[in-house]
Amino acid sequence: MYRYEITKYKPNFRDEEYEDWTAISDIGNSYEGQILTIEKYKEVEDSYIKAIHLVMEYLELPFLLINNVVRSFSYDTFMEIRKDCRELYTKEILERYSSAKDLEELDKEKVDSFCRLQLREDIGATVYYPRRMKVYIGYDFLMGIHTSQSIASIIPSIERLGLFVEKH
DSSP: OEEEEEESSOGGGTTSOOOOOOSGGGTTOEETTEEOOHHHHHHHHHHHHHHHHHHHHHTTOSOEEEEEEEESSOHHHHHHHTGGGGGGOOHHHHHHHHHOOTTEEEOHHHHHHHHHHHHTTSEEEEEEETTTEEEEEEGGGEEEEEESSOOGGGHHHHHTTTOEEEEO
16 A cells, blocks of 8 residues: 655644644634634645545546544534534535445545545544545544555645645
């Protein structure tokens, strides 16, 4: 397997004292003199989703599977916690939160809404295509992708999204 870490964090800043936002709950806070707006948050989140789509397209994967789905909150608690950024929660995303189930196949649109929920720390799961690709989304906007073949030729496309790719 080829292992990649794809994040918004500049690798050379990891060991320095550098304050950056790490979650949807940081919207409205100031980092390095700039307020994290909903628009800026969504722009970065969109980059992660586009990166996943690029890898899926490169590997010619029609869908990803999910398993071990864990919701972080009851639906009512989820709606209360996310009320300040409700505009980020489209009908599709809310439906995905409620309906996601183990071994469900996610086409491109469903991957989009499901992985947004993972980036927002609202839901957890194993996301994969058997023997070809695994997507690991953890806290603090950390994402790993393991693939059965090298994605070296699309790394420049991923980096043009404003993300950093490290091969491990």
